[in-house]
Amino acid sequence: xxxxxxxxxIGVHEEMLKDHVRTNTYRNAIMHHKDxxxxxxxxxxxxxxxxxxIFCAFAGATRVYAVDASDxxxxxxxxxxxxxLSDKVIVLHGRIEDVQIEEKVDVIISEWMGYxxxxxxxxxxxxxxxxxxxxxGGLILPSHASLYLAPITNSRRYQDSIYFWRDVYGIKMSxxxxxxxxxxxxxxxxxxxxxxxxLTWPAVVAQVDCYTIQAPDLETITAAFKFTSMLQAxxxxxxxxxxxxxxxxxxxxxxxxxxxxxxxxxxxxSPGNKKKKQDVSIxxxxxxxxxxxxxxxxxxYLFEPIELKKDQIMEGSVTISQSRQxxxxxxxxxxxxxxxxWYVKESVMR
Amino acid sequence: xxxxxxxxxIGVHEEMLKDHVRTNTYRNAIMHHKDxxxxxxxxxxxxxxxxxxIFCAFAGATRVYAVDASDxxxxxxxxxxxxxLSDKVIVLHGRIEDVQIEEKVDVIISEWMGYxxxxxxxxxxxxxxxxxxxxxGGLILPSHASLYLAPITNSRRYQDSIYFWRDVYGIKMSxxxxxxxxxxxxxxxxxxxxxxxxLTWPAVVAQVDCYTIQAPDLETITAAFKFTSMLQAxxxxxxxxxxxxxxxxxxxxxxxxxxxxxxxxxxxxSPGNKKKKQDVSIxxxxxxxxxxxxxxxxxxYLFEPIELKKDQIMEGSVTISQSRQxxxxxxxxxxxxxxxxWYVKESVMR
Numbered sequence: 001x002x003x004x005x006x007x008x009x010i011g012v013h014e015e016m017l018k019d020h021v022r023t024n025t026y027r028n029a030i031m032h033h034k035d036x037x038x039x040x041x042x043x044x045x046x047x048x049x050x051x052x053x054i055f056c057a058f059a060g061a062t063r064v065y066a067v068d069a070s071d072x073x074x075x076x077x078x079x080x081x082x083x084x085l086s087d088k089v090i091v092l093h094g095r096i097e098d099v100q101i102e103e104k105v106d107v108i109i110s111e112w113m114g115y116x117x118x119x120x121x122x123x124x125x126x127x128x129x130x131x132x133x134x135x136x137g138g139l140i141l142p143s144h145a146s147l148y149l150a151p152i153t154n155s156r157r158y159q160d161s162i163y164f165w166r167d168v169y170g171i172k173m174s175x176x177x178x179x180x181x182x183x184x185x186x187x188x189x190x191x192x193x194x195x196x197x198x199l200t201w202p203a204v205v206a207q208v209d210c211y212t213i214q215a216p217d218l219e220t221i222t223a224a225f226k227f228t229s230m231l232q233a234x235x236x237x238x239x240x241x242x243x244x245x246x247x248x249x250x251x252x253x254x255x256x257x258x259x260x261x262x263x264x265x266x267x268x269x270s271p272g273n274k275k276k277k278q279d280v281s282i283x284x285x286x287x288x289x290x291x292x293x294x295x296x297x298x299x300x301y302l303f304e305p306i307e308l309k310k311d312q313i314m315e316g317s318v319t320i321s322q323s324r325q326x327x328x329x330x331x332x333x334x335x336x337x338x339x340x341x342w343y344v345k346e347s348v349m350r
Numbered sequence: 351x352x353x354x355x356x357x358x359x360i361g362v363h364e365e366m367l368k369d370h371v372r373t374n375t376y377r378n379a380i381m382h383h384k385d386x387x388x389x390x391x392x393x394x395x396x397x398x399x400x401x402x403x404i405f406c407a408f409a410g411a412t413r414v415y416a417v418d419a420s421d422x423x424x425x426x427x428x429x430x431x432x433x434x435l436s437d438k439v440i441v442l443h444g445r446i447e448d449v450q451i452e453e454k455v456d457v458i459i460s461e462w463m464g465y466x467x468x469x470x471x472x473x474x475x476x477x478x479x480x481x482x483x484x485x486x487g488g489l490i491l492p493s494h495a496s497l498y499l500a501p502i503t504n505s506r507r508y509q510d511s512i513y514f515w516r517d518v519y520g521i522k523m524s525x526x527x528x529x530x531x532x533x534x535x536x537x538x539x540x541x542x543x544x545x546x547x548x549l550t551w552p553a554v555v556a557q558v559d560c561y562t563i564q565a566p567d568l569e570t571i572t573a574a575f576k577f578t579s580m581l582q583a584x585x586x587x588x589x590x591x592x593x594x595x596x597x598x599x600x601x602x603x604x605x606x607x608x609x610x611x612x613x614x615x616x617x618x619x620s621p622g623n624k625k626k627k628q629d630v631s632i633x634x635x636x637x638x639x640x641x642x643x644x645x646x647x648x649x650x651y652l653f654e655p656i657e658l659k660k661d662q663i664m665e666g667s668v669t670i671s672q673s674r675q676x677x678x679x680x681x682x683x684x685x686x687x688x689x690x691x692w693y694v695k696e697s698v699m700r
Contacts, residue, residue: 010526010533014511017518027519054521078525161364168367169377171404175428176360183360 009072013049016111019294023051025284026111029141029246030055032282033107036139036248037061040106045096045129046122050076050089052109057088064088065105067129069095096125107139115190116298117147117242118218118320119330119349123208127215140210142244148202148287149225149240151314152193153233158305185237185301188332188349192296193239195289199229199308202287205240205318211249220321225336227314235308237301238318238334238345243285300334300345314338323348359422363399366461369644373401375634376461379491379596380405382632383457386489386598387411390456395446395479396472400426400439402459407438414438415455417479419445446475457489465540466648467497467592468568468670469680469699473558477565490560492594492634498552499575499590501664502638503583504543508655535587535651538682538699542646543589545639549579549658552637555590555668561599570671575686577664584655585664588684588695590648593635650684650695664688673698 017023030037030052038060044053047066053076056064066076066089073093080089092099108129112122130140161184165173203225229235286295308314316336323329330349335342367373380387380402388410394403397416403426406414416426416439423443430439442449458479462472480490511534515523553575579585636645658664666686673679680699685692 010530014514014530018514023519049518049523049526051519051521055519058520075526075529079521079523082522082525164364164368168399169373169401169405170408171401171429172432173399173429175432176399176425179425180360180364 029282042107043105045110067092104135109141116240143247144245145208147206150202151199152197154236189299222319229308232310234305240298241286246282379632392457393455395460417442454485459491466590493597494595495558497556500552501549502547504586539649572669579658582660587651596632
């Protein structure tokens with residue numbers, strides 16, 4: 001059984017390391033902010049194999065605390081030793097809430113994002129670490145994250161999973177279709193689509209400012225949307241994806257009030273924000289039109305496609321909330337009005 | 351939870367149906383033996399969605415008993431109804447040992463093969479059905495199966511899973527390699543290799559004659575082998591694959607004694623067998639050099655590659671036995687001598 005456990009660890013970390021978009025963007029971000037890292041103290045929240053901690057050491061960090069609760073920390077110790085960085089990178093095997101760090105840090109780095117940004121994310125640990133150890137004016141990488149939603153069309157997926165059953169080697173199997181729909185589309189599906197599947201500009205569902213966000217902000221997120229289909233096409237569902245930005249601590253000036261709910265439309269419509277967007281130098285995107293990552297996209301498929309006309313409007317709201325039964329699960333409720341009808345799609349990401 | 355269960359069912363059956371090599375070869379075999387099926391009674395052991403039963407009905411079978419213990423039988427009932435074959439195809443939802451069939455059958459058809467032929471195979475159910483219901487001189491499809499073993503080289507797999515850790519974005523991670531080897535190579539691995547990975551002609555590990563095989567024959571299978579590498583290349587492991595033949599009942603004439611162990615060399619070296627080989631009209635192969643199937647190949651990787659010279663001999667034996675703790679598991683023990691040294695590779699297919 002120990003091997004199985006180790007396997008899942010090693011396999012997961014191998015997959016993340018082999019996600020070159022992810023790892024190279026983090027490395028670029030660290031090198032981009034070299035001046036803020038060199039000679040400084042860094043905390044890596046959820047260090048895994050220690051790759052980001054070692055990049056920070058390469059960037060000149062004086063000391064890096066690399067924290068991970070899982071047994072992969074034991075491998076990180078060996079990797080740090082192998083790279084002769086044991087004097088700089090201190091691996092701590094334990095939950096961020098339990099480890100002892102006897103000094104404040106200048107930089108927090110973390111690769112905390114889960115599927116659709118928030119599923120099994122470690123953002124709560126980053127918030128905890130920030131509030132406990134980050135010096136005022138310190139750097140957080142990534143600094144910001146945005147979660148997007150857009151309507152999509154995907155006839156190939158419908159063909160493969162549903163219409164496939166209409167004729168199987170000359171045998172009618174349409175009677176399987178209702179079950180096939182439930183099996184394929186009851187729950188959110190993590191898969192890779194392309195820009196061609198996306199019917200219009202995405203809505204921003206959440207914007208996370210890592211300097212200011214508080215844990216209660218993550219419990220329930222609601223956003224309104226109004227989509228106008230750019231194509232005449234069947235609406236097969238909606239896709240979530242996210243991007244993260246690696247801005248310097250200068251963005252901290254436009255801090256939101258902690259008590260303010262995540263209201264995105266307001267923030268992106270402010271002229272100050274537009275200016276900031278131009279400053280963004282390094283972004284890790286998991287959008288369908290960008291290079292695929294191991295996060296892929298998260299799809300909510302409809303049981304019945306809706307035939308959209310060009311310029312048809314879909315207006316509604318999405319709510320993402322932590323399940324009360326299982327904090328790990330996300331409840332997703334999508335309500336929208338189109339073609340004179342209301343629709344509701346509820347699903348659980350488990 | 352019902353959906354999960356159903357999902358695994360539907361997903362598994364979708365994968366099998368979409369394996370065109372598998373499904374088309376079965377259809378071809380049924381049509382090839384149309385004369386022996388038309389006007390006859392058929393028993394389909396482990397019918398799944400009922401696809402083979404319906405092919406038999408299309409081939410003119412008077413009556414087909416389609417038996418499956420899993421809930422997929424409920425879908426099979428609907429599919430049979432949808433194809434207006436309810437008067438011909440009788441779906442029985444239950445274990446083959448428990449169902450009531452009030453007549454003898456002329457034909458038994460079954461897609462019983464598991465990974466490396468024997469893992470989670472339903473051959474035991476076919477034997478039970480044969481002994482209980484098959485008329486003397488009846489047809490069994492498939493009629494024969496052969497399991498093969500060959501030494502392989504696969505530098506790409508070693509590079510991807512093991513040597514990858516030597517240098518990860520400029521960071522040394524060789525300390526992960528021992529764990530990575532255990533994780534990747536402790537257990538048999540089901541994956542697709544190509545003919546280029548195979549170092550020489552395969553050995554036959556087992557030959558199954560579906561007309562004569564008895565359940566105890568399957569408990570432990572041992573075969574000796576002597577391989578001569580056709581290439582100078584690193585030996586990375588050994589691959590299992592199988593093929594099945596759809597011969598008519600004429601082969602029954604050369605019945606082996608039931609008490610005789612599975613001794614393959616003897617059988618393939620007999621002139622009678624060579625003659626039979628020429629009669630083989632329809633074969634479903636899962637060999638690396640043939641079109642891939644959902645069975646792929648089953649690989650046993652060595653922790654340390656062995657550098658083979660051209661014409662170097664590997665001589666030894668393989669034993670496959672049902673685990674005593676879990677009848678579902680297979681213990682595989684490979685012993686071989688090459689380059690003046692003995693090696694043993696033991697693994698469990700679970």
